[in-house]
Amino acid sequence: MFTKHPQTMQFADIIGQEAVKSYLLKNARQDSVSHAQLFLGAEGSGNLALALAYAQYLNCTNKQPADSCGRCNSCQMSLKLAHPDIHFSYPTVTVGSKGKKSTDYMAEWRQAVLQNPYMNVFEWLQFIKAENKQGNITAEECDEIVRKLNLTSFQGAYKILIIWMPEYLGKEGNKLLKVIEEPPAGTLFLLVAENADALLATILSRTQLLRIPPLNPPDIAVNLHNRFQLPHQAARQIAAQCNGNYNAALRLMSNANVNNRQLLTGWLNACLQNNVPQFAQFTEEIAETGREIQKNFIGYCLHFFHECLRLSMLPNYEALLEKDEIQTANRFLQSLNYNSLEELVQAFEKADEHIARNANPKIVFFNLSIRLADTGQGKISFT
Incomplete structure (x- = not known):
C-alpha cells in the first residue's frame, strides 16, 4: 500500500515501538x-522503519539524546536513502x-520506501511490475554484497x-x-525479516535477534x-481491525481489499451451490495470477474465516469486517458448525x-x- 505522503526515517517519525x-x-x-542484528517483526510492525532510523542515527555526526539530528550531511543523505555507506538488498526480479x-x-526502492516503509513484499513486487514472477535475492546479489562491503x-x-x-x-x-561472521571493520548487518522459520539456519545463528512486536492500536x-x-x-x-499491522490499516483506509472480497464472494457462491463449471473456471483464473497474488488472496480468506469462527462463538463479537463482509459471513455460517469451519481454516x-x-x-x-x-452442500447463495 503506497501513499502520496512521503515519510522521513528518524525515530520520532516511527509509530510507537518506544521500548525498541x-x-x-x-x-x-x-x-x-x-555487527549482525535481526529485526524480526510481522508485516506492518515497523521493523524496516526502525532499521532505517537506527542506521541514520549510527552515522549521524551530531547525535541528539533520543534521535539523529536530521540536519547534518550524513542525515540528509540517509533521509533520501542515498548515503554512500548505507547499502540495501531486497527481493528483485528480471524485468525487461x-x-x-x-x-x-x-x-524504485527509494520511491517505494519513502512512500511506505511498512509495505509488504507483495506490494513491492507489484510496484516494480514483477507481475507473476517470484522475487528472490539472487546469487549475483550476494556476490555484489560481498564486493561492496569490502x-x-x-x-x-x-x-x-x-x-x-x-x-x-x-x-x-x-x-x-563468511562476511557476516567475519565482517570488515566497522561493518554492520541489519536483517529485516517477518518469518524466522523461512531464514537459513546458518544465517539465523549468526545474528542477534531483536523482536519487534505488533503496534498498539492507539498508536495507529x-x-x-x-x-x-x-x-x-x-x-x-x-486501528482496532488491523491487528497491529499499520500496512493493513492503510489498506483498510483505502479499501484495497475490495477485489479480494469480490473474488471470495464469487468463489463461495460457486462452491456452495456446487457449481462445478464456475469453480473450475475460478481455479483456472487464479492459477494464472502468480504465487504472490495467490498467497495474498489466501491470506485474505484466512482473515475472513477466522472472523467467521469468532462470530460463531461470540454472540456480541464486533467482527473486523466491512458491512458487506459481515453479511456474507452470516450467510456462510448458516451451513456449518464450529468444527467444520475450523477444519476449513486448517485446509486453507x-x-x-x-x-x-x-x-x-x-x-x-x-x-x-x-x-x-462439501461444506455448503448446495444450501446457500450469496447473490
Missing part, C-alpha cells in the same frame, strides 16, 4: 552495537533490461547493509556466511488521524503452505473448491 527505540539508542550510546541486483531497482568506507562511522526480507535469500545466502489511530486527517472515530475503528492454512512451496495452484485451489462445496 530505547533499546537501540542505549546500545548505540554504550557502544555495544552488534533490468537485472537481478538490488542496485538495478534503487530508484570497499573502503566513504564517510560514515559505520558501513551498513540493510537486507530486507532475507527469507528470499534461499541457499544463495550461504555465500554471505493517532497516526491515521494526524497524518491523513482521518476522523477520530474512523481512525480508532481501523495448509493450502497457504503448499502455495509457498510452489505446489501446483490448480490442484491446490480445486481441492479447496471441493472442500467448500
